Amino acid sequence: MASTKTWTAALLIIGDEILSGRTQDRNVAQVATWLNVQGIRLAEVRVVPDVLEKIVAAANALRSENDYLFTTGGIGPTHDDITVDAIAAALGVDVVIHPDARTILERYYATRGGVTDARLRMARVPDGAELIVNKVSGAPGIRHGNIFILAGVPHIAAGMLDALTGTLEGGLPVVSVTLGGMVPESEVADLLRETERAHDGIAIGSYPFFREGRVGANFVIRSESQEDAQAVADLLQASLESAGYQVVMGGV
């Protein structure tokens, strides 16, 4: 069960539409959840505008600090789709037409008016890249070493993640056990701190909420070991109940 290395990934979201507030991001949560199943931790997210230098700088910073870099957005056929150019610039390689991507697009657009110059943009990849299958629409995702270039539309990104499942090296997934109730976290802060300190490899997060004028919190116990997480959750539940609080395993 010993995992010596913690594998990490960063997510770079390319999108004026997120930064303008127009579009609610859905990719952070789904990439995070998927990564965790692969035994990889999402260690940082950045959202940058559709500006080449900003994407290049963020991509280089994030890939140097993590095992993997995922990007979402900016791989369509229009002028604001510059992710491939930016990643190629970050890697110092040329942009080339991938022959298999061209074939995929030719097949996909055979009954949709054929491959135009604009559509052929979606076959462009950083030189040396492989493709990631897109089961949903035509244009594939792109893998270049430890960089994964995904679509921005969440269900297309989901399909690409699905195609990558099981192909990345990782460690142990983090499991979590949640415990919650109408407990003001400020009343149990010491207990939470001491419980976390007393257990190596355990992290406890406290997430307050306000409902119907009352305060409560969920306490999330995270570990690479299901047994350890559950044991600490049981202990915390017993401590909270003996202090007079009602809490529910699973959270509220």
Added chain:
Amino acid sequence: MASTKTWTAALLIIGDEILSGRTQDRNVAQVATWLNVQGIRLAEVRVVPDVLEKIVAAANALRSENDYLFTTGGIGPTHDDITVDAIAAALGVDVVIHPDARTILERYYATRGGVTDARLRMARVPDGAELIVNKVSGAPGIRHGNIFILAGVPHIAAGMLDALTGTLEGGLPVVSVTLGGMVPESEVADLLRETERAHDGIAIGSYPFFREGRVGANFVIRSESQEDAQAVADLLQASLESAGYQVVMGGV
């Protein structure tokens, strides 16, 4: 109408719960929308874990590149709430108890069991800070120069933004006009590019979607001038319609 300076802000989200995928972020969109009304562009977002050095590094990078830095998360009473310590470290100032914050907490907790050591943590600020009113719960937000430290719980953050409305120097808001229809963006990529190029101060974003097996897109025309945005939207609508597409002002 001439705006010589574009004011920018960055948002730093402090939260293991976002990076684990457990919690869907709601603060990017609301901070972005609020900033735009103040005439300030959200230029970058970073999400980092509850790790002091990560918060310090991100805060320093973001505040050096932007007029304002907003943070959300990590200002509660528990051991995982380390935002104040991190921002103080980034600024190179001490953490002190703000007397007004102590008074606010004493009043708030008078009927709720009094101010404990854990609760007093929420009166800690980087030395030199002012408070941001929290109308929703007890603990205030914190302003230190061009840094704004907000709660992570979205509706508390919203109340703090509300308290800041009109107090920040900004330029002109970006207005947008949206046009959409069942138009495959790959068929109109050239038209979009040429329309954007022909109009200074205009940016056109293309956001595809898939519904009931068909592809469509919304085209968002952004500008600091409502008149310019609408004029370009009208022009684009006419061009798309003369090319045989049905589009609707306002988007679909």
